[in-house]
Amino acid sequence: MSEPAAAFTAEVYQNQYLPAGGDVVDAVITVTATGTGLHTGGAPTAAEVIMIDCSGSMANPPTKLAEAKKACATAIDTLRDGVAFAIIAGRHDAQMVFPPDSTLAPATPANKEAAKAAVQRLLAAGGTAIGEWLGLANRVFSGHPAEVKHAIMLTDGRNQHETPAQLAATLSNCEGRFICDSRGVGADWVANELRSVASTLLGTADGLEDPSELPAAFQAMTQAAMGKAIAEASLRVWSPAGATVRFVKQAFPQVEDLTGRRTDLSARVGEYPTGAWGAESRDYHISIQVPVGTVGEEVLAARVSLVSGDSVLAQSLVLATWTDDTALSTKINQRVAHYTGQAELASAIQEGLAARDAGDVEKATSKLGRAVQLAEESGHTDTAKLLGRVVEVIDAPTGTIRLKPKVAGVDAELANVRSVKTIRVKKSEEG
Amino acid sequence: MGPQSEPLAAESTGAPAAHGTSCPSCGADVGESDRFCEACRYDLVAGVATVAPARPGPRWLTSTGAPNACGACGGTAFGPEGYCDTCGQRRPAGRDHSELDLGAVAAVSDIGHRHRHNEDAVAIGLLPGALAAVVCDGVSSSTRPDTASYPAVDAAAEALLAALSGGDGPEPALEAAARAAQAAAALAGGAGPGGNPPSCTFVAGVVTADSVSVGWVGDSRAYWLPDRDAEPAVLTTDDSLAGRLAATGVPVAEVPQGATAGALVRWLGADAQDTAPHLVTIRPTGPGRLLVCSDGLFRYRPLPTELAAATPAGTPIDTARGLVALALNAGGQDNVTVAVLPYPAIERSEERPG
Numbered sequence: 001m002s003e004p005a006a007a008f009t010a011e012v013y014q015n016q017y018l019p020a021g022g023d024v025v026d027a028v029i030t031v032t033a034t035g036t037g038l039h040t041g042g043a044p045t046a047a048e049v050i051m052i053d054c055s056g057s058m059a060n061p062p063t064k065l066a067e068a069k070k071a072c073a074t075a076i077d078t079l080r081d082g083v084a085f086a087i088i089a090g091r092h093d094a095q096m097v098f099p100p101d102s103t104l105a106p107a108t109p110a111n112k113e114a115a116k117a118a119v120q121r122l123l124a125a126g127g128t129a130i131g132e133w134l135g136l137a138n139r140v141f142s143g144h145p146a147e148v149k150h151a152i153m154l155t156d157g158r159n160q161h162e163t164p165a166q167l168a169a170t171l172s173n174c175e176g177r178f179i180c181d182s183r184g185v186g187a188d189w190v191a192n193e194l195r196s197v198a199s200t201l202l203g204t205a206d207g208l209e210d211p212s213e214l215p216a217a218f219q220a221m222t223q224a225a226m227g228k229a230i231a232e233a234s235l236r237v238w239s240p241a242g243a244t245v246r247f248v249k250q251a252f253p254q255v256e257d258l259t260g261r262r263t264d265l266s267a268r269v270g271e272y273p274t275g276a277w278g279a280e281s282r283d284y285h286i287s288i289q290v291p292v293g294t295v296g297e298e299v300l301a302a303r304v305s306l307v308s309g310d311s312v313l314a315q316s317l318v319l320a321t322w323t324d325d326t327a328l329s330t331k332i333n334q335r336v337a338h339y340t341g342q343a344e345l346a347s348a349i350q351e352g353l354a355a356r357d358a359g360d361v362e363k364a365t366s367k368l369g370r371a372v373q374l375a376e377e378s379g380h381t382d383t384a385k386l387l388g389r390v391v392e393v394i395d396a397p398t399g400t401i402r403l404k405p406k407v408a409g410v411d412a413e414l415a416n417v418r419s420v421k422t423i424r425v426k427k428s429e430e431g
Numbered sequence: 432m433g434p435q436s437e438p439l440a441a442e443s444t445g446a447p448a449a450h451g452t453s454c455p456s457c458g459a460d461v462g463e464s465d466r467f468c469e470a471c472r473y474d475l476v477a478g479v480a481t482v483a484p485a486r487p488g489p490r491w492l493t494s495t496g497a498p499n500a501c502g503a504c505g506g507t508a509f510g511p512e513g514y515c516d517t518c519g520q521r522r523p524a525g526r527d528h529s530e531l532d533l534g535a536v537a538a539v540s541d542i543g544h545r546h547r548h549n550e551d552a553v554a555i556g557l558l559p560g561a562l563a564a565v566v567c568d569g570v571s572s573s574t575r576p577d578t579a580s581y582p583a584v585d586a587a588a589e590a591l592l593a594a595l596s597g598g599d600g601p602e603p604a605l606e607a608a609a610r611a612a613q614a615a616a617a618l619a620g621g622a623g624p625g626g627n628p629p630s631c632t633f634v635a636g637v638v639t640a641d642s643v644s645v646g647w648v649g650d651s652r653a654y655w656l657p658d659r660d661a662e663p664a665v666l667t668t669d670d671s672l673a674g675r676l677a678a679t680g681v682p683v684a685e686v687p688q689g690a691t692a693g694a695l696v697r698w699l700g701a702d703a704q705d706t707a708p709h710l711v712t713i714r715p716t717g718p719g720r721l722l723v724c725s726d727g728l729f730r731y732r733p734l735p736t737e738l739a740a741a742t743p744a745g746t747p748i749d750t751a752r753g754l755v756a757l758a759l760n761a762g763g764q765d766n767v768t769v770a771v772l773p774y775p776a777i778e779r780s781e782e783r784p785g
Contacts, residue, residue: 238518239519240515240517240518241504241517241518241519242518243519268516268517290519291518294547296546296571297520297547298520298521298548298575299514299518299519299520299521300510300512300514300519300520301519301523303510303512303514317512317514321574388587
């Protein structure tokens with residue numbers, strides 16, 4: 001493993017003071033990788049696979065396939081020289097577009113031209129089986145020595161030519177093998193499918209309302225992949241004897257519950273996958289239940305570090321001190337409160353939309369009303385706008401809403417797929 | 432410059448250190464928990480030889496020294512930040528029980544029965560013609576008080592002995608000691624001392640052939656206990672509302688009690704404003720003993736006559752042990768620490784018990 005090509009810092013935000021008898025310690029840890037040294041050599045080797053939906057519906061309207069081809073070409077042009085890459089056409093099965101055999105080709109000028117030409121010849125015909133596409137990508141990546149393995153998956157429709165169980169099984173095979181960003185285009189993609197791909201494969205999910213947004217989106221994803229300075233990092237959490245890790249969540253830039261993805265290193269230490277890191281900043285919300293201490297006692301409730309291989313990139317300490325000074329113990333840490341709200345916002349949207357799909361108007365109204373209220377409180381205007389396409393807001397501060405009788409399917413899917421996107425607390429609001 | 436001085440080994444009943452009972456460098460007998468070999472100055476903990484100081488010079492002992500085992504779970508592994516690898520408990524700066532004995536001067540410190548850490552720190556020193564002791568009591572309401580009290584005691588002891596052996600009189604030396612203690616206590620607050628940084632009290636005493644001097648900040652005390660023909664006296668005035676009232680002549684019975692009256696008005700630490708020590712020097716006509724102690728002791732015998740009556744005769748270490756036992760038997764509500772300095776100091780007081 002080469003030396004880390006980025007400088008990492010970790011900052012902890014918490015109220016370390018617990019009342020007598022208190023046993024839950026919450027903290028937000030902000031991990032930031034700065035660009036220092038990001039491009040001064042030592043950057044990890046990379047491989048890129050693009051899966052482009054070529055199902056029949058991509059021809060309707062024809063701009064979808066045309067823009068997808070353009071996007072693919074842009075992504076190819078964005079590849080660093082020498083990066084290994086492949087293009088896969090996705091239908092009810094998966095086929096190699098470039099190179100012709102199930103392998104990766106180096107991004108030489110000639111190969112890039114050949115790949116773009118092959119993409120241009122693609123035709124829309126057939127169905128959708130995302131698991132087949134991911135399975136082929138996994139075979140293409142396997143055995144390749146690249147450190148960062150990144151894929152882009154574009155679909156315009158529901159995963160209808162395989163069962164959810166088949167997709168889940170494939171995702172489980174791919175987990176930890178490569179990173180995948182998933183994107184939906186058009187009106188028929190399913191947010192839950194995109195989110196489950198991105199979530200399992202540590203990427204991002206989004207929907208694009210207009211096919212013309214595709215080239216820019218592909219370029220951004222490829223650039224981000226090329227900018228990764230650390231191929232694979234994990235959040236390592238030490239907790240004391242008798243403590244329980246209640247949860248570990250990525251809280252920014254999107255909510256991702258990592259609790260169930262723990263790998264135990266020892267009785268005290270577990271690791272949670274975080275994927276690859278470029279110049280970026282992420283927040284993690286960790287909650288630990290510790291054995292109750294006596295007033296005046298100070299314990300280390302958790303040592304949280306970002307590690308890559310054997311090197312600790314950044315570390316911070318989560319402390320707990322018991323006090324009978326209620327002015328100290330009742331103080332709410334703004335970041336912890338903010339992300340608690342953002343996580344609730346994400347689930348309120350998801351649960352509200354699911355209830356709406358199931359015809360449970362009462363639950364949908366209650367959950368989506370709460371979502372509107374939380375979006376308003378936290379100043380999450382993007383989410384507020386998306387919710388406004390699904391519900392009629394009567395009074396945002398109280399979360400009073402009515403479900404809109406007619407909603408374009410894609411509006412609900414957009415609200416769902418973006419439900420996990422969070423915003424940071426404004427500096428000025430921190431006490 | 433004063434002669435170099437390094438703390439000698441402190442006896443302790445804490446868990447034994449990794450080394451055995453003979454010095455790996457010179458083979459001399461050493462205590463299992465000694466930090467330095469007294470014969471050759473070998474650092475028994477770090478396993479390295481230290482520079483030998485010029486002798487005779489000042490010698491001093493301190494109760495500073497992180498325990499080898501976690502007080503909460505008994506674990507012996509600690510992370511680099513000083514938390515127990517097993518249960519997360521912060522490793523304190525000093526041991527639960529320390530006995531410091533330089534023969535002519537001695538001190539004992541104990542955690543007591545109610546506290547989780549011993550936040551009382553004590554150091555004693557010996558030099559030709561003078562005995563010295565410093566006690567710093569961590570302010571329990573402050574953050575990590577032991578991180579102020581132990582470094583403060585060590586800095587004060589070193590400064591005090593350097594000043595005395597450099598020819599300063601007891602009072603200027605006590606002022607230097609308080610300055611050093613304040614600097615060390617303030618450093619404990621770190622780069623961003625929050626609203627409640629580590630804090631401690633300070634009391635130090637110097638006994639020479641013809642004087643007894645004390646300096647203090649806070650509510651730790653020094654008592655003068657004459658052997659005969661004179662009244663015992665408390666030389667210090669607590670830096671608290673109650674203490675100040677008492678000092679103006681209000682009868683003890685009428686001095687208000689309770690948290691507000693007893694609250695410290697002066698202390699050492701990053702947020703301390705007024706840290707110059709009060710100074711008192713007396714020139715007793717007959718022999719006696721100076722006790723430098725924390726409130727964990729005198730809470731049980733606050734009046735000088737009571738304390739004098741309860742103070743056993745014997746060697747300084749026996750007296751210190753007896754007084755600490757008294758406080759523990761009376762309840763041990765707080766950390767308890769006392770240093771015993773006989774007056775007058777003998778001009779050449781180099782002999783020590785084996």
